[in-house]
Amino acid sequence: MNSEHEVQIRLLEELETALRARPDRPRVAALLHQVVEYANVHFLSEELLMRLHSYPGYDAHVGEHARLMEEIRGLEHHVESGHREASADLAAAVRDWIVTHIETEDGIFETWLEGATAVADGRPSGVSVQV
Numbered sequence: 001m002n003s004e005h006e007v008q009i010r011l012l013e014e015l016e017t018a019l020r021a022r023p024d025r026p027r028v029a030a031l032l033h034q035v036v037e038y039a040n041v042h043f044l045s046e047e048l049l050m051r052l053h054s055y056p057g058y059d060a061h062v063g064e065h066a067r068l069m070e071e072i073r074g075l076e077h078h079v080e081s082g083h084r085e086a087s088a089d090l091a092a093a094v095r096d097w098i099v100t101h102i103e104t105e106d107g108i109f110e111t112w113l114e115g116a117t118a119v120a121d122g123r124p125s126g127v128s129v130q131v
C-alpha cells in the first residue's frame, strides 16, 4: 500500500510542478489523466482489501474516498478550464488532503489489518484499534 501512496503523492507533485512551469499542455494532460486513473484504481484496491477482511470502518473510509475523488474531478475540470495558477494551488491542496488521509484513515486501516491478520494466523496481535 505504501508504494502506491508514494506514487499517488508524486503524481500530484509532478502535476503541480508542470502547472507552474512553462505551458506544456500534453504533459499536463498526461499527468492529469494519470492522477485520476491512479487514484481511482488505488481507492478501489483498498476498498476491495477492506471488504475481503470485513473491515468495520469500511463505510466511513469509502465515503472519504468518494469525497477525495470528487476533489480530484474538480481539479480535472479546473485544469481543463485553463486556470494554471489556481489549478496548481488546487493540486497542492488535493495532495495535502491525500497525505492527511494516508496518515489518518489509511493508517488506522493498516494497523487494524495487521491485528486482524495476526489473529487469523494465530499470532498475538497486541493491537486494539477503535474504528
Ligand SMILES: [Fe+2]
Pocket (backbone or CB within 6 Å): 005, 042, 046, 102, 106
Ligand atoms: Fe490509500
Ligand SMILES: [Fe+2]
Pocket (backbone or CB within 6 Å): 046, 061, 065, 101, 105, 106
Ligand atoms: Fe484510503
